Every structure is written in structure tokens, then in C-alpha cells.
Amino acid sequence: MYPIIAVDELVPRVRLYRIHAPRVAQKAAAGQFVILRVDEKGERIPLTIADWDAAEGSVSVVFMEVGTTTTKLARLGVGDSIADFVGPLGNPTEVENFGTVCLMAGGFATATIMPIARAMKAAGNYIITIVGARNKDLLFWQDRLAEVSDELIISTDDGSAGRKGVVTEPIKEKLERGDKIDRVIAIGPSIMMKFSALTTQPYGVKTIVSMNPIMIDGTGMCGCCRVSVAGQTRFACVDGPEFDAHAIDWDSFMSRQRTYIDEEKRSLELCRCPEGPG
Amino acid sequence: MAKLDLNRVGMPKQSADQRRLNFDEVALGYSAEEALQEASRCIDCKARNCVVGCPVAIEIPDFIRSLKNNDLPEAARILKRTNALPGVCGRVCPQESQCEAVCTLAKKGAPVAIGRLERYIADWELGQSAKTAPGELRAPTGKRVAVIGAGPAGLTAAAELARLGHEVTVFESLHVAGGVLMYGIPEFRLPKSIVQSEVDYVKSLGVNIELNAVIGKTLTIDELLAGGFQAVFLGTGAGLPLFLNIEGENAPGVYSANEFLSRVNLMKAWRFPEYDTPLKVGTEVVVIGGGNVAMDAARSAVRLGAHVTVVYRRSREEMPARIEEVENAEEEGIDFLYLTNPVSFQINEHKWVNGMTCQKMELGEPDASGRRRPVPVAGSEFNLPVDMAIIALGTRPNPLIARATPDLEFAGKGNVIADEQTGLTRKQAVWAGGDIVTGAATVISAMGAGKAAAADIDRYLAGLE
Ligand SMILES: Cc1cc2nc3c(=O)[nH]c(=O)nc-3n(C[C@H](O)[C@H](O)[C@H](O)COP(=O)(O)OP(=O)(O)OC[C@H]3O[C@@H](n4cnc5c(N)ncnc54)[C@H](O)[C@@H]3O)c2cc1C
Ligand SMILES: Cc1cc2nc3c(=O)[nH]c(=O)nc-3n(C[C@H](O)[C@H](O)[C@H](O)COP(=O)(O)OP(=O)(O)OC[C@H]3O[C@@H](n4cnc5c(N)ncnc54)[C@H](O)[C@@H]3O)c2cc1C
Ligand code: SF4
Ligand code: FES
Numbered sequence: 179m180y181p182i183i184a185v186d187e188l189v190p191r192v193r194l195y196r197i198h199a200p201r202v203a204q205k206a207a208a209g210q211f212v213i214l215r216v217d218e219k220g221e222r223i224p225l226t227i228a229d230w231d232a233a234e235g236s237v238s239v240v241f242m243e244v245g246t247t248t249t250k251l252a253r254l255g256v257g258d259s260i261a262d263f264v265g266p267l268g269n270p271t272e273v274e275n276f277g278t279v280c281l282m283a284g285g286f287a288t289a290t291i292m293p294i295a296r297a298m299k300a301a302g303n304y305i306i307t308i309v310g311a312r313n314k315d316l317l318f319w320q321d322r323l324a325e326v327s328d329e330l331i332i333s334t335d336d337g338s339a340g341r342k343g344v345v346t347e348p349i350k351e352k353l354e355r356g357d358k359i360d361r362v363i364a365i366g367p368s369i370m371m372k373f374s375a376l377t378t379q380p381y382g383v384k385t386i387v388s389m390n391p392i393m394i395d396g397t398g399m400c401g402c403c404r405v406s407v408a409g410q411t412r413f414a415c416v417d418g419p420e421f422d423a424h425a426i427d428w429d430s431f432m433s434r435q436r437t438y439i440d441e442e443k444r445s446l447e448l449c450r451c452p453e454g455p456g
Numbered sequence: 457m458a459k460l461d462l463n464r465v466g467m468p469k470q471s472a473d474q475r476r477l478n479f480d481e482v483a484l485g486y487s488a489e490e491a492l493q494e495a496s497r498c499i500d501c502k503a504r505n506c507v508v509g510c511p512v513a514i515e516i517p518d519f520i521r522s523l524k525n526n527d528l529p530e531a532a533r534i535l536k537r538t539n540a541l542p543g544v545c546g547r548v549c550p551q552e553s554q555c556e557a558v559c560t561l562a563k564k565g566a567p568v569a570i571g572r573l574e575r576y577i578a579d580w581e582l583g584q585s586a587k588t589a590p591g592e593l594r595a596p597t598g599k600r601v602a603v604i605g606a607g608p609a610g611l612t613a614a615a616e617l618a619r620l621g622h623e624v625t626v627f628e629s630l631h632v633a634g635g636v637l638m639y640g641i642p643e644f645r646l647p648k649s650i651v652q653s654e655v656d657y658v659k660s661l662g663v664n665i666e667l668n669a670v671i672g673k674t675l676t677i678d679e680l681l682a683g684g685f686q687a688v689f690l691g692t693g694a695g696l697p698l699f700l701n702i703e704g705e706n707a708p709g710v711y712s713a714n715e716f717l718s719r720v721n722l723m724k725a726w727r728f729p730e731y732d733t734p735l736k737v738g739t740e741v742v743v744i745g746g747g748n749v750a751m752d753a754a755r756s757a758v759r760l761g762a763h764v765t766v767v768y769r770r771s772r773e774e775m776p777a778r779i780e781e782v783e784n785a786e787e788e789g790i791d792f793l794y795l796t797n798p799v800s801f802q803i804n805e806h807k808w809v810n811g812m813t814c815q816k817m818e819l820g821e822p823d824a825s826g827r828r829r830p831v832p833v834a835g836s837e838f839n840l841p842v843d844m845a846i847i848a849l850g851t852r853p854n855p856l857i858a859r860a861t862p863d864l865e866f867a868g869k870g871n872v873i874a875d876e877q878t879g880l881t882r883k884q885a886v887w888a889g890g891d892i893v894t895g896a897a898t899v900i901s902a903m904g905a906g907k908a909a910a911a912d913i914d915r916y917l918a919g920l921e
Binding site: 262264396399401429434 | 629630631639667668669670673674675695696697699701705706707708709711712714715718719722723724728729730731732733734735736806807808854855856
């Protein structure tokens with residue numbers, strides 16, 4: 179069992195859990211993920227490693243409450259334990275001194291992008307971070323991001339904080355203006371990653387995205403995490419999760435992600451219902 | 457010598473109509489009378505062909521003799537002396553091509569039903585409150601061995617090494633031990649409670665099993681060796697599914713057999729929404745392939761309410777699946793399209809798979825596998841309406857170990873190179889066995905490899921210091 183040692187509600191429905199998992203903490207690197215299972219009847223779900231502390235033996239994950247598993251998870255508190263927690267899985271982000279790195283995050287991915295920002299900064303890059311959210315109440319960790327970013331740009335859909343608009347606009351302006359950007363890393367909802375890819379493609383800026391397909395084992399056994407990259411089938415869990423955004427077949431990816439929409443709804447209704455199994 | 461009895465005692469089974477509707481075990485097992493009657497057919501011959509035919513050399517005539525004498529504890533002890541997982545082997549071993557194929561009575565067409573007797577003994581033992589003592593355990597040697605992967609190869613190696621007095625830790629990436637026995641082979645062929653009882657038996661020998669530990673990620677082989685383990689046995693299997701690489705294959709509704717079977721078996725999606733893992737089941741399901749994996753996927757889909765067609769590119773004779781399981785599948789109403797190969801999938805307006813274009817094949821000259829090569833028949837394309845496809849084309853080792861262990865040597869398809877007799881790899885203090893060495897094979901061959909490696913590891917450890 180893996181005890182939860184700290185809980186932090188970052189914004190409504192987005193929580194950070196620090197979980198005791200010494201072996202994962204020993205090995206974690208930016209860009210990797212874990213797979214967890216809340217209880218005996220639970221589903222295995224992947225979550226990105228948002229932080230880790232090898233000395234304390236802890237790993238932090240940030241998750242958004244969207245369906246059954248994340249709802250079950252959100253009901254737990256400090257002192258509770260989860261059944262399974264395995265990792266670190268996936269390949270670490272490729273970190274080197276590229277020059278100028280632009281990090282783009284949407285939604286809960288603000289947390290995900292932190293370790294990458296730190297590592298990229300440590301490697302000597304100039305860091306531009308662009309964070310997008312629907313409104314100002316969904317923003318968090320701006321202070322932490324500001325510490326590791328040379329430029330921090332906030333955009334909200336309704337203009338309640340930062341610029342009004344979507345995350346792709348600031349980078350588009352920079353590229354149009356001819357600013358030098360050597361690498362882009364975009365993490366967030368698929369649609370945001372897809373549009374980030376479309377924005378940078380005409381400028382030929384290498385763009386990396388962290389794919390979030392449905393997974394089971396995370397070790398290359400089930401094949402459900404497959405992503406079509408440059409016409410080839412790759413497994414996000416062992417070949418990714420980061421891939422070249424310009425080579426991905428986004429439409430096929432996004433339709434695969436929707437495979438279980440009906441079942442997820444049913445399951446969530448049961449889970450939310452007070453006399454349900456949750 | 458008594459007159460040969462050429463009538464094998466039949467195995468009672470759930471009727472096809474009934475079993476199509478449940479995940480309970482199909483074959484019900486012998487009663488005590490049936491087991492005795494079948495055991496009495498064994499003529500305890502001098503040749504002991506059956507033992508030679510068994511990859512782990514179970515002392516078959518001896519356990520059958522004890523059974524005949526009604527000494528079930530002794531029969532169980534004899535079985536477990538060479539086989540830590542008799543309840544598994546009695547159910548899924550291809551006896552018809554191993555021990556039973558060479559049984560003296562096989563010449564007359566009716567070999568002793570060795571597998572069914574093995575299962576009978578194993579099940580009898582599981583029903584006993586006091587389990588058979590594992591036989592002689594050697595005094596602790598103080599040596600530590602790491603076993604990677606808790607499939608049949610790893611569990612067997614671990615059990616053997618523990619009996620030899622070594623301190624064994626098994627590292628398993630999933631949240632349960634058992635490997636394919638848990639995530640691949642369905643409940644109706646191999647109840648998961650049987651697998652877990654046998655895992656418990658292995659633990660009772662003193663083996664420590666650490667779940668949720670992915671070697672190559674959570675820890676590496678070199679870290680295990682540096683961290684106090686004197687030897688490593690690698691039994692991580694060949695789990696990575698192969699695909700056809702044809703148009704539409706990544707559409708939703710197209711599953712690998714491993715995904716489909718893992719959802720059903722490992723995650724119990726057949727009990728969704730009581731269990732959280734969802735599963736889609738179509739009404740027209742097509743399964744591509746002709747091995748045990750294809751049969752298991754097809755028969756699982758039937759139980760989930762689908763009409764199922766198996767598409768196989770050669771003919772029935774060439775199918776690698778066990779005959780018994782093909783017959784079971786046929787009885788359960790599964791259709792077979794032989795000499796047929798998929799060329800593309802079509803999708804509907806929701807991007808969901810809704811058709812598969814196939815091509816007829818004919819058999820040409822034999823290929824490297826010795827089987828006649830299927831060749832496409834020009835202009836023979838036709839369409840099958842499907843709303844779910846399951847691809848069961850075979851598997852390869854996953855790349856995790858290879859990427860994290862640069863000094864281990866691998867063959868072209870990702871299999872570890874290891875000595876055939878001993879399992880010794882080209883890396884110091886590392887042995888390997890089972891599907892990771894041979895590619896997808898059988899439970900018993902994986903167990904045989906685990907056993908052989910354990911013996912060699914024991915020799916190696918004895919020579920240390
Ligand atoms: C490598 C990776 C890293 C991820 N990191 C994070 C993270 O740091 N924080 C976070 O909140 N989420 C992350 N996700 C997504 C997270 O796994 C899903 O939100 C979660 O599985 C939803 O489970 P649920 O039962 O609560 O919701 P469900 O009811 O199962 O699903 C709701 C929606 O979430 C998506 N989803 C469902 N199952 C999965 C799955 N197994 N993998 C991915 N998406 C799924 C689908 O689009 C679905 O419609 C990551 C996914 C991957 C593959
Ligand atoms: C659906 C199906 C049906 C089958 N039917 C039959 C049958 O009827 N009869 C028969 O004899 N054979 C059958 N087989 C084949 C048989 O199951 C395999 O040959 C056998 O399980 C191989 O054993 P193994 O120990 O080598 O590997 P596996 O059983 O694959 O076990 C390997 C274990 O290692 C774990 N692992 C993998 N990578 C790592 C890692 N990096 N770190 C830690 N752990 C890891 C896996 O999770 C797994 O638990 C079938 C196979 C399938 C898929
Ligand atoms: S070969 Fe057949 S008859 Fe002879 S001992 Fe073995 S099981 Fe009995
Ligand atoms: S999650 Fe199963 S293969 Fe990637």
C-alpha cells in the first residue's frame with residue numbers, strides 16, 4: 179500500500195497528492211509518469227510525476243477530477259493509502275541546452291511542466307513559459323513557474339487574468355515576429371497540443387508533446403496506448419510519452435481517446451451515487 | 457499384463473449453451489471414481505515414455521501409482537517435487553503433444569489422460585486445509601537471488617531456488633503475480649483462484665514477491681546485482697503485441713488480444729461497472745489469428761454476448777491452437793474463416809471501426825516454419841461488417857530490459873540470448889528463461905527453463921566464495 183502524506187487542493191477539482199513511494203522517488207525524472215490503482219476494484223490510470231523527493235521517499239502527482247478513478251482518489255485524504263503505485267514509467271524528457279525553450283501548458287499540466295522547466299533551466303536554456311486556463315480561478319503555481327521562467331505568459335479564455343485568448347496566440351506572435359525559439363514542449367488537453375503543433379509547424383520549430391492515451395499496464399504489454407507517429411504505430415508507455423508533435427496523427431489519436439466515453443459516464447454516475455460502490 | 461483399456465474416461469464439461477453465458481470453468485474435472493478409473497489405465501510401463509515427453513520430467517507413472525493406491529498426499533508430493541504449478545499445468549499444458557503424445561498407449565490411439573489426472577490431484581490438494589509439505593527444503597545458504605517476472609518461468613525458478621535454500625525475491629511489474637496466467641488466459645479455462653493458490657504455495661516456500669516493480673524502470677538489473685543479489689533470473693515473458701500495420705488499425709474498436717484479455721481477466725472488466733475498468737464489446741466481433749490467444753479472445757467475446765468470427769490466413773490443420781480449444785470454440789458457435797487475411801479496416805462517422813476488408817489466400821510452398829505459405833488470391837477481396845476487431849498475431853519481448861541493460865545480448869526479435877541447457881545469458885550472473893528467450897511458447901516450457909536455470913544458478917552460487 180502507498181500512503182498519502184500530503185494533500186493540496188490547487189484549484190477546485192485539481193489536487194496534488196504527495197505519496198509515499200520510495201522506489202519511484204529514487205528514479206523519477208522530468209517527463210515520466212506513474213500508474214496507480216486506488217483499490218481492489220479500481221482501474222489502472224496514468225498520472226504524470228509532478229515532483230519527487232528522494233530523501234523523503236515521496237512522489238507528487240496532480241490530477242483533475244474527471245471520472246470514476248479521479249473522483250475516488252479525490253475522496254481520500256492524508257493517512258489513506260492507495261493500492262498500487264508503479265513507476266517511474268515512460269522516457270524522461272530529452273533535456274539539453276537547446277537555447278530558447280518554450281513550454282506551453284494547459285489546465286492541470288501546469289504542474290506537469292514544472293519539473294521539465296526546472297531541468298531545462300538547469301541545462302542553461304532561456305525559458306519562456308506560456309500557461310493557459312479558462313479563467314483566473316483555474317490558475318495555480320504562477321509564483322513557482324515565475325522562478326524558473328525567464329518569461330512567463332498567462333492567457334485566459336475570458337481575459338480574467340493575463341492575456342485574453344488561447345495559449346497558441348503568444349507563441350504565434352513570437353514566431354511571426356521572427357523570435358528565435360529552438361524547442362517547444364506543449365502539454366495539456368489533446369486539442370491544445372494539436373493546435374500547438376499546428377501553430378509551430380509552419381515555422382519548423384521542433385515541438386514535443388506528452389501524449390495521454392488510455393493505458394493499462396504501462397510496460398508495452400496491452401497495446402492500447404498506441405499512437406500513430408510518422409505513419410508508424412508506437413506505444414506511448416515505452417516509446418513515449420513524448421513524441422514529435424508534427425508527426426502525430428491527431429485525429430486518430432483523439433478518436434481513440436474517446437473509446438470509453440459511454441462506459442465512463444455510467445461508471446461515474448454509479449461512483450457519485452451515495453449508495454454506489456465508491 | 458492386463459488387457460489394455462482403450463476408453464479414456466471423458467472429462468465432464470459445461471454444455472456449450474450454458475457456458476456461452478458464463479465465465480465459469482468449462483471443464484469440470486474428474487470425480488474420484490473417474491480419476492481412479494482413468495488412473496487404472498496406466499500400465500506403469502518400463503519405458504516411461506511419458507516422463508521423457510514432459511518438459512519438466514514429472515514422475516508421471518509414480519504419481520499415477522499413488523493415485524491408484526488412494527494415497528493422494530503422496531501423489532501430490534510427487535507432482536510438486538518437479539512441478540510447483542500442477543493445477544495450472546493440468547489445465548493448460550498441451551499434453552496431447554507432450555507426455556500424452558508419447559504415452560505407450562498413444563500407439564493404440566488412447567493415451568492415459570495424464571493432464572486430467574494431474575489436475576485432479578492438484579484440485580484435491582487445494583481442497584485440503586493442511587497443504588502438502590513441500591518436501592525437503594535445504595538449509596538456508598545465505599545467498600540471495602532476484603527473479604524478474606512472476607510468470608510460470610519466474611515462479612518456477614523462484615520455487616526451485618527457495619527449496620535449494622536460497623533467499624529469493626521476485627520482482628513483478630503488475631499488481632498481481634502470475635504473468636499470462638493472470639492477464640491472458642481466461643477464467644473459464646484457468647480460474648484465477650487456482651493461479652493465486654499456486655502463487656501462495658510458492659510464497660509458502662519463503663519466496664518474497666514484490667509487486668509494482670518494473671525492472672528496467674523502477675530498478676535495473678545492475679542495481680539488483682550491486683544491491684546484494686548474487687544472481688538474477690530474467691523471466692519477463694514476451695508481452696508486446698504485434699499488429700498488422702494496415703489502414704485503420706488504430707481506430708477505436710480495434711484491440712490487441714492482450715488489451716482485450718487484460719481488461720477482461722486482469723481488470724475484471726467482464727464485471728464492469730462493479731469493477732471500474734470498462735470494456736467495449738461489439739455485436740459482430742472478428743478475431744484475427746489462429747493460436748491459443750485467438751481462441752481465448754474469441755471465446756471471451758462470445759461470453760460477453762458477441763457473434764464472433766475467427767479469421768486465419770492458413771487452414772484449420774495449420775492452426776497453432778490446441779485442438780481441444782478449437783473444438784470448444786466451434787461448439788460455442790464461433791465461425792471460422794480460413795485462408796483469409798485482413799487488408800484494411802473501415803471506420804464509420806464516429807470514427808469507430810465498422811468494416812474489415814479481407815483477401816482470400818491459398819497455400820503455396822512451405823516457408824521457414826515448415827508450414828505452407830499463404831499467398832493472396834488476386835481479385836478475391838471482400839468485406840466483413842464488424843464493430844470490433846481483436847488482433848492476435850503474436851507477441852515479442854517488451855523493450856524495457858533491453859534499453860536498461862546494454863550489456864545483455866539480444867537476438868533480432870528482441871529475445872534474450874541464453875544457453876539452451878542452463879539459461880545462462882552473456883551477462884555475468886544473469887540467467888533467463890521462458891518466453892523472453894524462446895518467444896511466445898508454452899507454460900510448461902517456460903517452467904522447464906526456470907527449473908533448469910535454477911539448477912545452474914545453484915551450481916554457480918555453490919562456487920562463490
Ligand atoms: C502519460 C499520462 C500522463 C497523465 N498525466 C496526468 C496528470 O498528471 N494529471 C491528470 O489529471 N491526468 C493525467 N493523465 C490523464 C489521466 O490518466 C486521466 O484523466 C484519468 O485516467 C481519468 O480517469 P478517471 O477514471 O477519473 O476518468 P474516466 O471516466 O476514465 O475518463 C475521463 C476522461 O479521461 C480520459 N481518460 C480515461 N482513461 C484514461 C487513461 N487511462 N489515460 C488517459 N486518459 C484517460 C478520457 O479522455 C476520458 O474521457 C495522464 C495520462 C497519461 C497517459
Ligand atoms: C491468451 C494466452 C493463452 C495461452 N494459452 C496457453 C495454453 O493453453 N497452454 C500453454 O502452455 N501456454 C499458453 N500460452 C502461452 C503461455 O502463457 C506462455 O508461454 C507463458 O506464460 C510464458 O511464461 P513466462 O514466465 O516466460 O512469461 P509470462 O507469463 O509472460 O510472465 C512474465 C511476467 O513478467 C512480468 N514482467 C514483464 N516485464 C517486466 C519487467 N520489466 N519487470 C518486472 N516484471 C516484468 C510480466 O508482468 C509477467 O507477469 C498462452 C498465452 C496467452 C497470451
Ligand atoms: S507412458 Fe503412458 S502408460 Fe506408460 S507409464 Fe506413462 S502414462 Fe503410464
Ligand atoms: S499501456 Fe499497455 S502497452 Fe502501453
